[in-house]
Amino acid sequence: MFGKIPIFMIIQPRMRGFICLTAHPEGAAKNVKEQIEYIKGKGEVAGGPKKALIIGASTGFGLASRITAAYGSGASTVGVFFEKEPSEGKTASPGWYNSAAFETMAKADGLYAKSINGDAFSDEVKQQTIELIKKDLGQVDLVIYSLASPVRTNPRTGVTHRSVLKPIGDTYTNKTVDFHTGKVSEVSIAPANEEDIANTVAVMGGEDWKWWIEDLKKAGVLADNVLTLAYSYIGPELTEAVYRKGTIGRAKDDLEATAFSITDDLKDIGGKAYVSVNKALVTQASSAIPVIPLYISLLFKAMKEAGSHEGTIEQISRLFRERLYSGGEVQVDEKGRIRIDDWEMDPKIQDRVAELWKTADTDTLPELGDLKGYSHEFHKLFGFEMSDIDYNAEASEMVWVDSLR
Ligand code: NAD
Numbered sequence: 001m002f003g004k005i006p007i008f009m010i011i012q013p014r015m016r017g018f019i020c021l022t023a024h025p026e027g028a029a030k031n032v033k034e035q036i037e038y039i040k041g042k043g044e045v046a047g048g049p050k051k052a053l054i055i056g057a058s059t060g061f062g063l064a065s066r067i068t069a070a071y072g073s074g075a076s077t078v079g080v081f082f083e084k085e086p087s088e089g090k091t092a093s094p095g096w097y098n099s100a101a102f103e104t105m106a107k108a109d110g111l112y113a114k115s116i117n118g119d120a121f122s123d124e125v126k127q128q129t130i131e132l133i134k135k136d137l138g139q140v141d142l143v144i145y146s147l148a149s150p151v152r153t154n155p156r157t158g159v160t161h162r163s164v165l166k167p168i169g170d171t172y173t174n175k176t177v178d179f180h181t182g183k184v185s186e187v188s189i190a191p192a193n194e195e196d197i198a199n200t201v202a203v204m205g206g207e208d209w210k211w212w213i214e215d216l217k218k219a220g221v222l223a224d225n226v227l228t229l230a231y232s233y234i235g236p237e238l239t240e241a242v243y244r245k246g247t248i249g250r251a252k253d254d255l256e257a258t259a260f261s262i263t264d265d266l267k268d269i270g271g272k273a274y275v276s277v278n279k280a281l282v283t284q285a286s287s288a289i290p291v292i293p294l295y296i297s298l299l300f301k302a303m304k305e306a307g308s309h310e311g312t313i314e315q316i317s318r319l320f321r322e323r324l325y326s327g328g329e330v331q332v333d334e335k336g337r338i339r340i341d342d343w344e345m346d347p348k349i350q351d352r353v354a355e356l357w358k359t360a361d362t363d364t365l366p367e368l369g370d371l372k373g374y375s376h377e378f379h380k381l382f383g384f385e386m387s388d389i390d391y392n393a394e395a396s397e398m399v400w401v402d403s404l405r
Pocket of ligand 1: 095
């Protein structure tokens with residue numbers, strides 16, 4: 001193990017603000033296992049990918065995409081992510097443990113899975129990924145772009161851009177919840193300036209996705225008829241000032257426009273780029289956006305009541321089976337986007353959320369919203385609150401991703 005001696009420690013959640021500083025390797029493995037079992041239970045994705053590159057593969061929608069590709073159609077997967085490895089007495093970031101578990105399980109099931117841990121925005125990581133694909137897979141037929149990052153250093157200019165989550169035009173005031181305490185309060189967010197907008201587009205817009213595809217194509221590692229996909233979000237009127245009509249929305253507009261430009265670039269090899277609009281879910285990225293956690297806790301309540309609630313794995317399974325690889329034309333909306341946020345945006349659900357929103361406060365939220373569900377999902381991201389894991393027992397934090405030993 002190259003001096004990585006297993007140390008055993010009791011690993012409990014340690015929260016600071018909206019992040020959890022610890023992660024549980026066995027809980028993370030259980031989470032990955034459950035997602036794998038879900039996909040296996042749904043049966044084969046006929047015509048699904050055989051060789052997939054997932055950029056942002058370690059948590060959230062990217063991890064679910066990797067699992068769906070691997071276990072839905074037996075795809076070999078290369079996963080790129082930016083995670084913290086463990087050190088003695090300090091746990092790794094959750095995506096590290098997820099990836100360790102995924103590789104171990106995939107290998108045991110006879111599936112190729114290798115990972116690259118580094119800054120996906122850099123030229124070096126792009127080059128490293130190309131070399132790995134050339135050496136082991138030759139080409140890939142699916143490229144998923146699922147990065148969520150607050151910062152990007154543009155390798156061509158050397159400039160580091162930081163994204164912000166702000167409204168555009170006016171100060172926005174609405175309710176939000178601290179999901180750890182359940183306290184509902186009012187939050188006011190000052191509007192962004194032009195620089196904020198440009199920086200957010202530079203981080204979360206489509207430029208880096210386009211550069212990835214250009215480099216992969218130039219290197220000859222994209223198969224004929226390759227599909228590439230990035231993820232977007234729209235959401236309701238309630239959140240649009242801070243999301244779709246805010247700085248992040250501008251970045252998503254840019255990402256969505258980039259899909260058309262990539263499709264043009266891929267014409268000669270029959271490739272296509274899509275953006276899929278996904279449902280609002282509890283992930284590390286979405287927990288950091290004001291107002292969104294309150295919306296999500298009410299949304300989960302309404303969708304659970306209606307029996308239409310989904311998590312990342314259910315969403316991506318449906319995306320692969322009913323949209324991307326359904327056997328027919330890929331169904332898109334009037335702006336060319338795949339919509340798997342259809343159940344979230346169902347007017348019945350949205351009317352219910354809007355009604356709950358009016359009276360949601362610290363006292364009523366435990367009853368009106370699914371705050372418990374939110375908090376549980378948040379803990380699960382870090383491998384906590386998983387059933388059958390003894391969190392009072394010692395666990396080894398020194399778990400390694402097999403291909404990164
Ligand atoms: P997430 O935080 O769970 O995952 C982000 C991934 O990006 C991780 O694998 C992380 O390691 C990787 N990453 C971040 N910075 C990196 C870097 N510099 N280099 C390499 N890897 C890096 O995020 P998520 O919520 O799954 O979001 C993925 C995409 O889905 C985003 O585009 C997001 O806007 C979109 N989306 C999210 C939601 C939601 O509610 N969470 C809804 C719809 C769409």
